[in-house]
Amino acid sequence: MDENAKHRWIAQNILPIEREVRSWLRLRMRSLGAADIDDVIQEAYARLWSAELAAITNPRAYFYQVTRNLVLQRARHARVVPMELMGEIGDLGVISDEPGPERDLSARQELERLMSIVSRLPPQCRKAFELRKFEGLSQREVAQRMGVSESTVEKHLAKALTFVLTETARADERAHDRLAKPQPKREGGHGGD
Amino acid sequence: MTAWPNLNRNAKAVMAAIDEQAAAWAVRLDRGPLSPAEQRELDAWTAADPRHQGALIRARAQWAGLDRIAALSPSGMPAFEGTKPEANRTATRRAFAASIVFLAALGAAGFWFTSERGDVYASELGEVRRVTLDDGSQMLLNTQSKAIVEFTDGMRRVRLEYGEAVFDVAHDKARPFVVTTDDVTVTAVGTEFAVRVKNAGVAVTVTEGVVEVKREHNALREPAQRLEANRRADIVAAEPTMIAALDPATAKRGLAWRDGMVSFDGDTAAAAIAEINRYNRRKVVLDDAALGSKPIVGYFRTSDVDGFARALAAAFDGQVRKDDDVVRIMAKAPKN
Numbered sequence: 001m002d003e004n005a006k007h008r009w010i011a012q013n014i015l016p017i018e019r020e021v022r023s024w025l026r027l028r029m030r031s032l033g034a035a036d037i038d039d040v041i042q043e044a045y046a047r048l049w050s051a052e053l054a055a056i057t058n059p060r061a062y063f064y065q066v067t068r069n070l071v072l073q074r075a076r077h078a079r080v081v082p083m084e085l086m087g088e089i090g091d092l093g094v095i096s097d098e099p100g101p102e103r104d105l106s107a108r109q110e111l112e113r114l115m116s117i118v119s120r121l122p123p124q125c126r127k128a129f130e131l132r133k134f135e136g137l138s139q140r141e142v143a144q145r146m147g148v149s150e151s152t153v154e155k156h157l158a159k160a161l162t163f164v165l166t167e168t169a170r171a172d173e174r175a176h177d178r179l180a181k182p183q184p185k186r187e188g189g190h191g192g193d
Numbered sequence: 194m195t196a197w198p199n200l201n202r203n204a205k206a207v208m209a210a211i212d213e214q215a216a217a218w219a220v221r222l223d224r225g226p227l228s229p230a231e232q233r234e235l236d237a238w239t240a241a242d243p244r245h246q247g248a249l250i251r252a253r254a255q256w257a258g259l260d261r262i263a264a265l266s267p268s269g270m271p272a273f274e275g276t277k278p279e280a281n282r283t284a285t286r287r288a289f290a291a292s293i294v295f296l297a298a299l300g301a302a303g304f305w306f307t308s309e310r311g312d313v314y315a316s317e318l319g320e321v322r323r324v325t326l327d328d329g330s331q332m333l334l335n336t337q338s339k340a341i342v343e344f345t346d347g348m349r350r351v352r353l354e355y356g357e358a359v360f361d362v363a364h365d366k367a368r369p370f371v372v373t374t375d376d377v378t379v380t381a382v383g384t385e386f387a388v389r390v391k392n393a394g395v396a397v398t399v400t401e402g403v404v405e406v407k408r409e410h411n412a413l414r415e416p417a418q419r420l421e422a423n424r425r426a427d428i429v430a431a432e433p434t435m436i437a438a439l440d441p442a443t444a445k446r447g448l449a450w451r452d453g454m455v456s457f458d459g460d461t462a463a464a465a466i467a468e469i470n471r472y473n474r475r476k477v478v479l480d481d482a483a484l485g486s487k488p489i490v491g492y493f494r495t496s497d498v499d500g501f502a503r504a505l506a507a508a509f510d511g512q513v514r515k516d517d518d519v520v521r522i523m524a525k526a527p528k529n
Contacts, residue, residue, distance in 0.1 A: 004257070010250065011258025018251075038208045042247030049250050114262045132223075133259050139224045154220055161216035161256055166209055168255075 013059035311343030394429035
């Protein structure tokens, strides 16, 4: 697989489940902070890069596996065994990678999520992005069309991509913050921890 | 106590900066081949921090992946807005309904009757039982517990025969709320606290307000002690009362059973096994006693014996063997 094919493979098979893996880490591994999760996710991508991608039949299970191993490695350094993660991973075998209505839906939702992020970009930034990605112009052509320098286009595009990347990483944190609010079980009671 | 150091204050800024640099490089690479100077700069950047390489791969993959949204909506407008939340709400409702059924089923398992001494409440193995007392106070019985409740005009008395209970006490200055066990008397006015009768001694944990703890067979002649919120008193016969300060999270963690969970954070494997075994008929046994002292981190449903055992075995690189009433964790058979 050449570099571009690898990027596309990762984009298609791994990026859509990144948020899911992040929330899995966050919910199951309460001892992991946001920065720890970021580290683990980034390292998982680096591991993925050196793997034989074409040989991976179940990318989802594979990514979970890689992530789990990385957390275990960290745990060994900290000399603590993260059992919760292990408990959860046992059930991963059950997760099927066959495309079904739900998975189609989640792929679609993922695209819609990206689309909604793009729609919130500042106008110039969004325009550069749309010319490059929707109309398939090169960065040079985008610069000509918009009457700006190539380096300005580059800055717009980098800003757009940064926005997408950080939104993906943070969206899960925010979703989790909402979910993590203890549900009132009784009057004056405490939520569980 | 956490497994490893959590992020410091500016860690988020560092994370955001890495994403920003990775995005800049991804877009630069999208523009065309790098000059030799740029290539050296990129190499230096990826070598500078182990996180950079992964961040760049992620950024480039995301950049490539953004091609696909063009297919979704060439006009650049988000499509299908407003359809998904409804589906999500339905799913949430269903999950909620299921948990209510689960709790209701649990509630039916214990028993209750009135004896000469008062109302008797008990919970079965693995059961958590919530009881609203006449004054509005809440009593939550943990697995295998029994309490006798007797209210009079001047006193609200609960005798905890065995097991563990949390009390959320309604305010009533005229009628103190008193929980007794063989070893100790705990007096509260309006507060929340837990009492656990152990094989040896009693533990009293206060999560709200103040209680007074008085020992019964008090060879040491200790005076009654005030126990404030986020303190735990461990009382063992013939030993002085030990009072430990807990951070609120730890105090609450000990009460995770109220949500049907057990939570471990640096507890030894042996202690964790003893804890999960409180709730289940099938007991977890660790074959290699040496592993019992290893600290573990975990969050489990109290009834999830198999998940717990599987997790522990995997963490120790061992295996699980199920006998009749025992789930055994043992070393892996050597591979040939």
